[in-house]
Amino acid sequence: MAEETTDILAKATVLGLGSAGTKVMKELSLIGASSWLTIGAADTDKSSLDNSGLANTFPIGFEWTQGTGCGGNVIKGERAFAHPSRNVINDFIKESSLLIVAGGLGGGTATAGCSSIARTSRKLGIPSVFIVTLPFSFEGHSKRELADGGIKMLLPDADIVIAIPNDILYSSMPAHTPAEEAFRKSDIEIARAIMGIAEIIRCRNLLSADLSDFKNVLQKRKSVCCIGLGTAQRSEGENFCHAALERLMSSPLLGGPDSLKDIDAAILTLTGGPELNIGEVRHSLEAVQRYIGSEVRLIVGANTDPLYTGFVQITLVSVRYEFMPEIPSSEEKGELQDFTEQPSSDQPELPLLPVSKGIFANTSRNIVASQDLDIPTFLRQGVHLDKGK
Amino acid sequence: MFKNRQIITAVEIGTSKICVLIGEASPQGHLSVLSHGETVVEPGAVLKGEIIDMDRVTKNLDEAIEKAEYSADTEIDSSNLYIAVTGSHIRAMRGSGHVIVTGESRKVNQEHMVEALKNATMVGIPPECVILNSIDGNFVLDGLRRIADPEGQIADKLEAFAHIIYGNRNCIENFQAPLRELGYDNSIPVFSLISAASGVLTDDELKNGVLLIDMGAGITEYMLFHDSGAHASGVIAVGTDHIANDLSVGLDINNISLFRKMLVNNTFHSKKEQGSAFIEIEGNIGTRKIPAVTIEKIIDLRVRELFNLILSQLQTTKMLPFIDRGIVLTGGGALLPQVRDIAGAVFETPVRVGNPIELSGAVTNLKSPRYGMVFGLLKHGERDRQIRYSGASGPSGQMIRHIDRKLISASRETLRLIKNAFKF
Numbered sequence: 001m002a003e004e005t006t007d008i009l010a011k012a013t014v015l016g017l018g019s020a021g022t023k024v025m026k027e028l029s030l031i032g033a034s035s036w037l038t039i040g041a042a043d044t045d046k047s048s049l050d051n052s053g054l055a056n057t058f059p060i061g062f063e064w065t066q067g068t069g070c071g072g073n074v075i076k077g078e079r080a081f082a083h084p085s086r087n088v089i090n091d092f093i094k095e096s097s098l099l100i101v102a103g104g105l106g107g108g109t110a111t112a113g114c115s116s117i118a119r120t121s122r123k124l125g126i127p128s129v130f131i132v133t134l135p136f137s138f139e140g141h142s143k144r145e146l147a148d149g150g151i152k153m154l155l156p157d158a159d160i161v162i163a164i165p166n167d168i169l170y171s172s173m174p175a176h177t178p179a180e181e182a183f184r185k186s187d188i189e190i191a192r193a194i195m196g197i198a199e200i201i202r203c204r205n206l207l208s209a210d211l212s213d214f215k216n217v218l219q220k221r222k223s224v225c226c227i228g229l230g231t232a233q234r235s236e237g238e239n240f241c242h243a244a245l246e247r248l249m250s251s252p253l254l255g256g257p258d259s260l261k262d263i264d265a266a267i268l269t270l271t272g273g274p275e276l277n278i279g280e281v282r283h284s285l286e287a288v289q290r291y292i293g294s295e296v297r298l299i300v301g302a303n304t305d306p307l308y309t310g311f312v313q314i315t316l317v318s319v320r321y322e323f324m325p326e327i328p329s330s331e332e333k334g335e336l337q338d339f340t341e342q343p344s345s346d347q348p349e350l351p352l353l354p355v356s357k358g359i360f361a362n363t364s365r366n367i368v369a370s371q372d373l374d375i376p377t378f379l380r381q382g383v384h385l386d387k388g389k
Numbered sequence: 390m391f392k393n394r395q396i397i398t399a400v401e402i403g404t405s406k407i408c409v410l411i412g413e414a415s416p417q418g419h420l421s422v423l424s425h426g427e428t429v430v431e432p433g434a435v436l437k438g439e440i441i442d443m444d445r446v447t448k449n450l451d452e453a454i455e456k457a458e459y460s461a462d463t464e465i466d467s468s469n470l471y472i473a474v475t476g477s478h479i480r481a482m483r484g485s486g487h488v489i490v491t492g493e494s495r496k497v498n499q500e501h502m503v504e505a506l507k508n509a510t511m512v513g514i515p516p517e518c519v520i521l522n523s524i525d526g527n528f529v530l531d532g533l534r535r536i537a538d539p540e541g542q543i544a545d546k547l548e549a550f551a552h553i554i555y556g557n558r559n560c561i562e563n564f565q566a567p568l569r570e571l572g573y574d575n576s577i578p579v580f581s582l583i584s585a586a587s588g589v590l591t592d593d594e595l596k597n598g599v600l601l602i603d604m605g606a607g608i609t610e611y612m613l614f615h616d617s618g619a620h621a622s623g624v625i626a627v628g629t630d631h632i633a634n635d636l637s638v639g640l641d642i643n644n645i646s647l648f649r650k651m652l653v654n655n656t657f658h659s660k661k662e663q664g665s666a667f668i669e670i671e672g673n674i675g676t677r678k679i680p681a682v683t684i685e686k687i688i689d690l691r692v693r694e695l696f697n698l699i700l701s702q703l704q705t706t707k708m709l710p711f712i713d714r715g716i717v718l719t720g721g722g723a724l725l726p727q728v729r730d731i732a733g734a735v736f737e738t739p740v741r742v743g744n745p746i747e748l749s750g751a752v753t754n755l756k757s758p759r760y761g762m763v764f765g766l767l768k769h770g771e772r773d774r775q776i777r778y779s780g781a782s783g784p785s786g787q788m789i790r791h792i793d794r795k796l797i798s799a800s801r802e803t804l805r806l807i808k809n810a811f812k813f
Binding site: 242245246249279282283284285286287288289290291356357358359360363364366368369373374376377378379381383385386387388389 | 433436437439441477482511512513514515516517625626627630631634635637638639640641645667677678679680682683686687690691694698701
């Protein structure tokens with residue numbers, strides 16, 4: 001098992017809740033480099049646990065649900081997690097240095113279970129990260145409300161909550177993708193995101209970045225965060241770090257390289273085998289830095305692990321604050337803060353007046369210093385012209 | 390070494406014209422222009438330096454190549470085919486690298502310089518970008534002395550600075566695509582302003598500092614040179630097309646090609662010289678008399694804004710005081726007297742029009758700033774060809790001074806290229 005091979009300091013436990021979480025755990029256990037993680041799954045539905053093929057499965061509240069699940073009833077889920085059978089879960093997580101929980105909100109088990117697990121981990125003093133998916137928009141308003149309620153319950157106790165709308169996961173796939181494959185791919189994507197986050201607490205030996213950095217960046221509530229992950233084999237040739245970066249940028253959860261332009265903070269970790277050399281580290285980290293610009297608060301970690309022999313994995317967690325809460329200095333505390341002037345950005349003027357770009361109407365944007373250079377200068381500067389007769 | 394004559398071809402896919410120059414290099418390395426094929430790009434097929442309509446561009450390029458091949462009475466040598474690349478996606482950055490000078494005497498030798506330059510070009514760029522060209526700026530000894538040629542100097546540490554130009558890979562390949570369509574697979578992309586610098590700048594200007602501005606129909610590029618190295622560069626997607634468009638929008642005359650033609654023929658300026666206060670333009674509904682002041686104002690606002698943008702971008706580099714030789718203006722925009730005047734007024738330095746220099750050969754109608762870039766590309770291509778074919782030692786035993794390598798074709802042995810690199 002993993003505990004024997006890795007440092008006790010860096011024992012990460014991953015728990016899947018509900019049938020969605022269990023499926024993610026199944027995919028996670030199939031990823032080769034995940035063997036240092038302790039993986040478990042808890043569900044009220046017997047069949048989903050049986051199909052997972054995991055070593056640690058925790059049936060919850062089977063005594064009175066008869067192993068048929070909660071059927072989307074949160075009260076049932078809460079009862080199940082209040083039942084003595086959940087003590088096994090407490091035992092399972094109590095010695096870990098990081099707990100990562102995955103689940104699909106909107107059902108019964110995960111919606112209730114997440115907040116319950118969050119309370120336990122807070123009591124045990126284990127930092128916890130929750131990666132939860134939100135239901136599809138076509139699943140209806142009621143499910144969405146359940147999920148929102150679940151997040152509200154979760155926020156006070158969890159250290160980090162990353163909520164991923166299911167719609168995002170599928171928006172990156174072509175419409176003709178077979179349904180089964182699409183669902184499986186999205187599970188894999190979440191599993192890989194878990195791998196990436198778990199990697200953060202291990203980044204001690206080359207460049208240190210750890211969970212406190214992560215918490216520090218995410219502590220401003222109301223931040224939106226995206227995860228991207230790219231791996232590449234050394235056998236892919238000299239530019240394999242670049243290949244990993246490209247895959248990172250095309251990660252569906254990251255939202256494309258363009259989304260990196262307006263982020264506020266980023267956590268970047270790079271893991272490779274023992275043969276990883278400094279030139280490769282420098283090259284790939286610099287490339288990302290150039291990508292996201294100089295004003296972004298960047299936390300960089302690098303790590304080597306024999307599990308990663310022959311390949312490299314780059315993880316990027318990008319964070320965008322929904323609003324920039326200025327932390328008032330000690331004198332100013334309590335006073336009303338004026339709105340600070342917005343920094344100049346690449347955003348063009350609002351098209352309040354119909355302006356003509358002429359032949360440049362359908363070309364790529366041409367914004368320099370907040371000015372759309374394709375609009376005639378005299379229009380932008382409001383110069384009146386005598387057009388003659 | 391070069392027994393047969395060498396055919397070099399330079400291709401420019403511009404916003405207003407597609408131009409193909411075929412040149413011949415003698416065994417002594419002397420370059421003469423054999424022929425010149427040019428077609429006017431159909432309006433709208435290329436805008437702001439970006440190809441919009443691939444089919445029409447390919448057709449026009451085919452015609453231009455045919456014309457050039459016909460009058461040169463030779464075929465293009467596809468291994469020596471150079472294509473100018475531009476666009477607002479192109480960015481520049483400064484790379485730096487250093488080596489510790491080893492050896493008993495602590496004398497800087499060529500190997501140190503190669504190593505330092507190699508380190509300087511190892512920079513991280515965004516993954517969807519590729520390095521297009523790199524030009525070395527200069528060397529710094531022990532962090533104290535800036536020097537262009539450090540060989541033989543005694544120092545502990547040698548630093549090299551390189552000006553690296555990179556761009557979006559897809560956008561660059563878009564320029565090569567029409568050539569590929571026509572069967573020329575191995576075209577070599579070169580940033581168009583590097584070509585223009587080879588074509589219009591004198592050694593004296595490169596050494597003492599000059600700001601080169603190439604204002605084409607769709608796009609304007611600038612680069613600042615001092616001490617034979619590049620120090621700052623940029624691309625702004627504004628060209629003479631924008632002036633024509635501003636006029637068309639501002640005067641409510643929806644006839645962009647009319648304004649393009651008037652700009653090329655300098656109609657506005659000659660009318661002004663004649664002292665007429667009104668200019669008659671054939672509008673949508675009959676002829677209109679438009680005050681010359683209005684036209685002048687529209688052009689002035691646009692051009693002044695463009696140069697002020699360049700000025701503000703250059704001010705951050707703190708290199709402006711170094712342009713002893715002023716501004717060299719090339720490209721179609723340099724033909725407009727108003728553009729020259731405004732450039733001089735904004736930068737407060739003398740302005741020279743960059744015509745192709747050291748031009749020789751059968752073709753004589755190239756002496757115009759419109760051809761500065763494509764002629765420079767031919768010259769640049771000839772130097773690059775010599776580097777590629779000359780083996781270990783550079784021609785006439787010239788030292789490594791400047792690098793200009795292309796990482797686009799991965800098959801090149803980069804080290805060999807650096808060893809045989811050139812000076813502008």
